[in-house]
Amino acid sequence: MEWWQFLLAFFSALGVLLLIGLPVAFAFLLVNMVGVYFLWGGTSGFNQIIMSIESSISTFVLVPIPMFVLMGAIMFHSGIARKMIDVLDHWIGFVAGRLAVLAITTGAVLGALTGVAMGSVAILGSALLPEMKERAYSKSMSVGPILASGSLAILIPPSTLAIVLASLGGFSVAKILVAIVVPGLLLAMMYATYIILRCVFNPELAPAYRVPQVPMSQRLKETFIHLVPPVSIIVFVILAIFYGVATPTEAAALGTFVTCILAALYGYFNWKVIRTSIASATSLSIMVLIILTGSAGFSQLLSFAGVTTAITSFATDLPVHPLILLILMQLVVMFLGMFLEQTSIVLVTIPIFLPIIHALGWDPIWFGTIMMLNLEMATITPPFGLSLFVMKGIAPPDVTIGDIYKAAVPFILINIVLMALMIAFPQIVLGLPNMMN
Amino acid sequence: MQLLEKIFTWIVNFFAVLAGLLLVAIMLATVFKVGLRGIAGQGIIGIDQLSGTAMVYMTFLGSVWVLRNDSHVTVDLVLSTTRAAVRRNLIVLNSVIGAIICFIVSYYGFVAVQTSLARGIMVVQELEIPRAIGLFPIPVGALLLGIEFVRRAIAAHRGAFDVQETIKMEA
Numbered sequence: 001m002e003w004w005q006f007l008l009a010f011f012s013a014l015g016v017l018l019l020i021g022l023p024v025a026f027a028f029l030l031v032n033m034v035g036v037y038f039l040w041g042g043t044s045g046f047n048q049i050i051m052s053i054e055s056s057i058s059t060f061v062l063v064p065i066p067m068f069v070l071m072g073a074i075m076f077h078s079g080i081a082r083k084m085i086d087v088l089d090h091w092i093g094f095v096a097g098r099l100a101v102l103a104i105t106t107g108a109v110l111g112a113l114t115g116v117a118m119g120s121v122a123i124l125g126s127a128l129l130p131e132m133k134e135r136a137y138s139k140s141m142s143v144g145p146i147l148a149s150g151s152l153a154i155l156i157p158p159s160t161l162a163i164v165l166a167s168l169g170g171f172s173v174a175k176i177l178v179a180i181v182v183p184g185l186l187l188a189m190m191y192a193t194y195i196i197l198r199c200v201f202n203p204e205l206a207p208a209y210r211v212p213q214v215p216m217s218q219r220l221k222e223t224f225i226h227l228v229p230p231v232s233i234i235v236f237v238i239l240a241i242f243y244g245v246a247t248p249t250e251a252a253a254l255g256t257f258v259t260c261i262l263a264a265l266y267g268y269f270n271w272k273v274i275r276t277s278i279a280s281a282t283s284l285s286i287m288v289l290i291i292l293t294g295s296a297g298f299s300q301l302l303s304f305a306g307v308t309t310a311i312t313s314f315a316t317d318l319p320v321h322p323l324i325l326l327i328l329m330q331l332v333v334m335f336l337g338m339f340l341e342q343t344s345i346v347l348v349t350i351p352i353f354l355p356i357i358h359a360l361g362w363d364p365i366w367f368g369t370i371m372m373l374n375l376e377m378a379t380i381t382p383p384f385g386l387s388l389f390v391m392k393g394i395a396p397p398d399v400t401i402g403d404i405y406k407a408a409v410p411f412i413l414i415n416i417v418l419m420a421l422m423i424a425f426p427q428i429v430l431g432l433p434n435m436m437n
Numbered sequence: 438m439q440l441l442e443k444i445f446t447w448i449v450n451f452f453a454v455l456a457g458l459l460l461v462a463i464m465l466a467t468v469f470k471v472g473l474r475g476i477a478g479q480g481i482i483g484i485d486q487l488s489g490t491a492m493v494y495m496t497f498l499g500s501v502w503v504l505r506n507d508s509h510v511t512v513d514l515v516l517s518t519t520r521a522a523v524r525r526n527l528i529v530l531n532s533v534i535g536a537i538i539c540f541i542v543s544y545y546g547f548v549a550v551q552t553s554l555a556r557g558i559m560v561v562q563e564l565e566i567p568r569a570i571g572l573f574p575i576p577v578g579a580l581l582l583g584i585e586f587v588r589r590a591i592a593a594h595r596g597a598f599d600v601q602e603t604i605k606m607e608a
Contacts (some may be wrong), residue, residue, distance in 0.1 A: 021516040022531040023509035030538050043545070050549040051438070054571050058493045060485035063467070066460050066492070246471065249485065253467035278457040282495070285460065286503045287510055289496040341510050384514065 001038075003310040010035060010301075014348075024344045028294030028329055029053075034303045052296035057289050060249055061167045066285035067252030068158040073277040073284075074259045076110075077104060077231060078268035083226040084109055088223065090214040097206040099199050099201030100145035101192050107149020108188045111156035117185050121150030121387045125394040139399055141195070141205040143391060144407035147380045148191050151411070152386050154342065154376040155184035157238055158252065160288060161342050161372060168350045170296055171364045173248045174241045175433040179369050181238065183418065187373070190414050214315020233258050242436055291343045299351040312355040322360050326367075326423065330354055338385060369429045370422050377415040380408045445584065449502050452581070456499025463488045463495075483564040489572050497578025501585045521599040528598050532590035540584035596605025 001009075010031055017027035022236075036045035075081045085106050095101050103124055110124070124146045134143035154161050157177050166173040176263075199206045237255040240246040246254065263269040302308045315325055336345045349371075357367050379387040382405040391404050422428050466484050474480035503509055516524055539574040552558075560568050592598070 017531075017534070018512040019515045020527050020531050020534075021511050021513060022534055023504070023511050025509060026535045026538050027544065030534065033538070033541065046541070047549050047552065048546040050546050050572060050575055053542075053575055055492055057496055058489040058571055060489045062492060063463060063485075063488045066495070067464060067467075070460060070464065249488070250467055250471050253464045254471060256464050257468045278461060279453075280461050282453070282457045282499055283503050283506065286456065286496050286499045287508060289492060290500050290503075291510060293496070339512060339514065341512075344475070378550050389517075 003305055003307045006305040007307050007311075011348075018340070024341070025290040025293060027326070027411045028291065028298065028344075028347070032294055032297040032301060035305070039304055041302065048300070049297050052166040052300060053293045056293050056296040059167065061173055062163065062289065062292070064158070064163050064173065064252040065160045065288055066281060067249065067256050068160055068163075070257040070277065070281035071158075071252065071259050073281040074256070074273070076264055077277045077280070078263040078266070078273045080226075080230050080259075080263060080266065080268065081110065083222075084230055087219075087222045090219050094208065094211060095196060096203070096208070097141060097145075097195040098208075098211065099128055099135065099137060100141050100195045100199070100206055103128055103145040103149045104152070104191045105422075106194065107146075107152045108156050108184075110149075111153035111159075111184075121146060121390045121394075124149055124418055125391055129395060133396060135209050136207050138205045139403045140407040140410075141199065142407075143395060143399060143404050144411055145191070145195055147387055147391055147404070147408050148411035148414075150390075151376045151380050151415075152184065152188055152191075154372055154379075155180050155187055157181055157184065158234070158255075161346065161375065162368075163248070164292065164343055164369045165346050165372065166286065168292075168346060169354055169364050169368060171368070172433075174244070174370055175365050175436060177248060178238065178242050179365050179429050179433045180372060181432060183369060183373060183422060186421075186428070187415070187418055189282050190418060191411065192313075194410065194414060229262055230259070233262065242399070242432070244436065253375065288343055291347060295347050295351075298347065302351050307402060308351065308355050311352055312359050315356045316359045322362075323357070323423070325360070325384075326362075326370075329356070330370065330419070333371055333374045333380055335382065337375055338381060338383065341386060342375045342378075345378075346371075363426070363430060365433055366426050366429045370419060371434070373415060373419050375423065377412055377419075382408060382410055445491055445588075448581065449505055449585070452511060452578075453502035454499040456495040456502070459491045459495040461522035463491050485564075486560075486562045486564055490566070493571055494574045497574040498581075501577055501581040504582060504585050504589070521596075525596060529590045529595035530592060532586045536583045536586035536590065539579045539586060543576045543583060546572065546579055548578060 013031045014027055017030060018024065032049060033046065036049055037043065039045070040048070085102075088105050088109065089102055092098055092102050092105070106124060106128075128146060129167070130140060153159070157180055159177070159180060162176045162180055163173050166176045195206075233255050236258070237251045240251040241248050245251075255423075263273065291387065299308075318325065322426065333345060333349060336348065339347075353367070353371075354364065357364050379385050382388060385408070388401070388404050388408065392399075392401055395404065466481075467488065470480040470484045500509075514528060519527065550569045550572045553567065553572055558568040559565050560571065
């Protein structure tokens with residue numbers, strides 16, 4: 001079988017299995033097994049599949065995933081996150097497009113806590129959409145910012161997807177966690193700037209309304225009590241990784257532990273919070289890790305079938321500028337992002353892309369961060385971006401899927417602008433990681 | 438039959454609790470290691486390796502509970518847009534396929550554990566532990582998943598999934 005026939009058969013089978021609703025992890029497992037059966041000549045290779053399942057997830061490189069998820073779950077279920085949002089709400093005051101800006105800042109905070117785009121969209125959509133409607137916000141200025149805020153989750157550290165990407169790509173988890181800091185913050189600022197400018201020039205999009213004035217003394221007090229401590233934990237985790245004081249696993253575990261202490265100091269740490277946080281963190285971690293069980297087997301299959309070598313030669317021999325290759329690779333990611341969730345896309349593409357990245361001499365951290373921005377954008381890209389459907393589920397009935405598509409477009413364009421900047425100026429991504437020890 | 442159902446539910450819940458406890462144990466062990474390194478200047482050898490092994494246990498033992506809550510990642514583009522009857526048949530189909538995969542993985546998993554024990558294969562990293570210890574949760578978890586997929590197929594056939602679920606929020 002030629003390499004391209006193998007690849008075509010693999011993706012066709014995977015596509016069919018996914019479309020009939022088989023969970024992603026089991027779809028990967030089945031195509032891996034069928035691939036091994038034909039390539040190894042029978043069931044003798046199944047023993048290797050079992051070994052590869054174990055080796056895919058028994059690495060301590062992946063341990064930060066459940067740790068960060070648990071940290072976020074505790075902040076979320078204990079009410080620490082809610083208090084943080086309230087403080088931000090009081091500071092935002094009379095800014096043009098106030099609720100839309102609040103959606104972005106809250107999205108950045110929730111992103112740091114949850115790392116799950118659809119979760120943020122669902123939470124923010126339920127919380128902010130009714131008030132936006134009441135304040136006569138236009139559909140584009142209510143739906144769009146909430147979609148955008150959800151997509152921030154992937155690029156705001158700590159991001160579980162960054163860990164998955166680094167683990168599968170075999171590059172530094174610490175460096176990619178640090179690398180996404182600048183693009184993530186830049187993206188949040190670009191979103192907020194766009195919203196404010198549009199609302200200044202066209203106030204009808206988000207009519208101003210009177211906000212109860214919160215005295216400065218109260219705002220400062222709230223900030224020091226409810227915002228500074230949890231933000232300090234996140235900053236501490238990132239700085240510990242940045243300065244090499246702790247490995248990402250250690251920093252994540254310490255961050256989680258300190259979050260528990262903080263919740264206890266606030267008086268929020270009761271049995272219900274503990275139980276709910278552990279349950280949701282366990283569930284979410286298993287969802288991600290079980291998908292990764294197919295990763296080692298998939299990479300081995302691609303190598304054995306000659307796909308990795310052939311596709312690298314094919315790509316590097318193409319008579320086009322490397323930039324075109326980069327764009328083509330990102331288009332593939334964007335296309336897959338319309339149908340698949342992010343972990344699966346990383347699982348499918350990284351074993352194919354990585355040899356090309358190495359052959360062309362690109363920095364995998366740089367490529368990975370651009371890819372993450374793209375994955376983030378994919379969740380809000382019509383027609384099938386997953387967050388679009390989540391939004392349709394929670395939006396009022398008069399908001400059509402067409403309205404949601406239109407609202408997403410400006411934010412997709414902002415993502416593309418940032419992606420172009422990251423390609424043109426790699427220091428946006430590599431500046432911080434290059435300063436690490 | 439009801440007794441079997443109760444026993445299976447108890448096993449699913451027991452392993453879910455165990456998975457959660459493993460998650461907490463990984464966190465506490467790592468904190469303890471870092472704390473000890475800070476105080477005594479030397480951490481404990483093997484925590485990272487054991488954390489990796491604990492992740493395999495957590496994933497495979499807790500996976501059946503995640504499946505029962507219908508929380509595994511799926512692409513529901515087709516499922517969410519089809520009529521109830523088609524949807525029911527698709528869930529039966531994907532559950533049967535899921536069950537077959539899991540039973541095969543379980544069988545070959547037990548074979549791999551047995552082979553590993555018979556050959557005395559060891560994983561030599563910070564600690565030297567039998568490979569079979571890391572492999573063991575895979576066939577056990579896959580067996581439970583296979584049974585749960587069969588339950589799911591039967592439930593779907595009886596119309597349990599005919600009503601569209603509301604959107605779930607993840608923390």
